[in-house]
Every structure is written in C-alpha cells, then in structure tokens.
Amino acid sequence: MHSDSLKKTQYINSKEKNAPIVLGEHLLDFLQSPDFSQAPPVFVCIGSDRVTGDSLGPLIGSRLKKQLGRHFPVYGTLDSPIHALNLDEAIQNIKKRHSNNTIIAIDASLGTKRHQGYISIGKGSLLPGAGVEKKLNAVGDVFITGIINTAGRFAHLALQTTRLSTVMHLADCMIDGILLACRYYALDTDSLEALWDFEDLYSPMTALAPTTGATLDAN
Numbered sequence: 001m002h003s004d005s006l007k008k009t010q011y012i013n014s015k016e017k018n019a020p021i022v023l024g025e026h027l028l029d030f031l032q033s034p035d036f037s038q039a040p041p042v043f044v045c046i047g048s049d050r051v052t053g054d055s056l057g058p059l060i061g062s063r064l065k066k067q068l069g070r071h072f073p074v075y076g077t078l079d080s081p082i083h084a085l086n087l088d089e090a091i092q093n094i095k096k097r098h099s100n101n102t103i104i105a106i107d108a109s110l111g112t113k114r115h116q117g118y119i120s121i122g123k124g125s126l127l128p129g130a131g132v133e134k135k136l137n138a139v140g141d142v143f144i145t146g147i148i149n150t151a152g153r154f155a156h157l158a159l160q161t162t163r164l165s166t167v168m169h170l171a172d173c174m175i176d177g178i179l180l181a182c183r184y185y186a187l188d189t190d191s192l193e194a195l196w197d198f199e200d201l202y203s204p205m206t207a208l209a210p211t212t213g214a215t216l217d218a219n
C-alpha cells in the first residue's frame with residue numbers, strides 16, 4: 001500500500017501510457033485501507049449527457065454498470081443520470097441502500113491549464129457543480145475527477161465547448177483504471193465469482209497488470 005496516496009490528492013496525466021495502472025493502484029490503496037469499509041464500494045457517477053463536458057460521469061457510469069454491476073453497485077448512467085436536479089434524493093436513497101459501503105464519487109471537473117486532461121483522486125468528498133458556482137451537497141468518501149477544461153469566468157461555456165474526444169479519452173482511461181482496481185480488490189477478497197466475470201471482460205490495460213497478487217505496479 002502507498003500511504004502517501006491516502007493523504008493527499010493525486011494528479012495523473014491521462015496521456016501517459018501507464019495512467020490507468022497508476023489510477024488503479026491509488027484506488028486499490030483506498031479499497032484496501034482499514035480506514036474504509038471492506039464491503040464492495042459503490043460508484044456514484046455524477047453529470048448530465050445534455051452538456052458535453054458534463055457527460056464524463058454518466059459515460060463512465062454506463063460502462064461500469066455494464067461491466068461491474070453484478071458485484072459493485074453503480075449509479076449515474078446515460079439512461080439514469082445523477083445531476084443537480086436529483087442529486088440530493090439520489091444520494092439519500094443510495095446511503096439508505098448501502099449504509100456501510102464506501103462511496104466512490106466520479107465527476108468531471110475544471111482546473112488549471114497545467115492540469116487539463118489530468119485525473120485527480122483523493123480521500124474525501126467532491127462538490128458537484130463547484131466549478132460553475134453551483135452550491136450542491138458534497139458526495140463520496142473517495143473522489144475521482146477528470147479535469148476536462150480550465151476553470152475561469154466562463155465556466156459554463158467551458159463545459160459546453162469541451163471537445164467530445166477529450167471527454168472520451170478521459171473516460172476510457174478512468175474506466176480502465178477502475179476496472180483494474182476492482183479486479184484486484186476481488187482477488188484480495190477471494191471473490192472468485194467476480195474474478196470469473198473479470199476474466200471474461202476485455203480491457204486493453206489488463207495485459208499491463210500482474211497476473212497474480214492483489215497489487216498493481218505502475219513503475
């Protein structure tokens with residue numbers, strides 16, 4: 001376990017070849033940490049498909065739902081998005097249904113020009129809508145965000161004019177990293193049924209990870 005990854009926000013350049021492995025390694029650190037529930041994590045993917053930049057969350061949610069849904073609860077998809085209008089009700093229902101599970105909150109975010117195209121992961125909640133000055137309740141025990149554009153005076157315009165290719169690249173990278181972490185989490189908890197399902201899933205990054213043991217090596 002890399003204790004530093006549990007203490008501060010980590011920034012991962014999604015353009016680096018090993019970015020999914022680095023993300024998976026940090027997420028696995030959280031999932032294996034005694035600070036968090038050992039029950040399967042719940043993924044809450046936030047955003048709306050009506051705005052290109054804001055569609056990152058539901059795009060990821062739809063893929064995770066298809067590939068993880070049997071063993072890891074996933075909320076927030078293209079068909080059933082979680083956004084500003086239904087966020088509070090959705091989170092209340094999720095917490096009632098999964099009161100003892102760690103919640104992994106996933107969302108698009110705006111940041112500095114230097115961090116555009118990066119993925120951030122850290123301990124604590126995220127504030128959906130903060131980049132566009134919306135005051136919404138905090139979500140999650142662990143957050144993962146894709147920095148799709150730069151923050152500034154015209155944040156709403158930045159969300160609307162973000163290129164779809166940027167969103168899709170971040171989504172693919174984040175999905176591969178999450179799948180890797182969940183695969184090795186299942187291995188560590190001896191969930192053989194889950195592992196059988198993972199073996200049937202095609203992920204181009206799986207070949208880069210070790211075939212045995214419940215750790216990832218990004219070096």
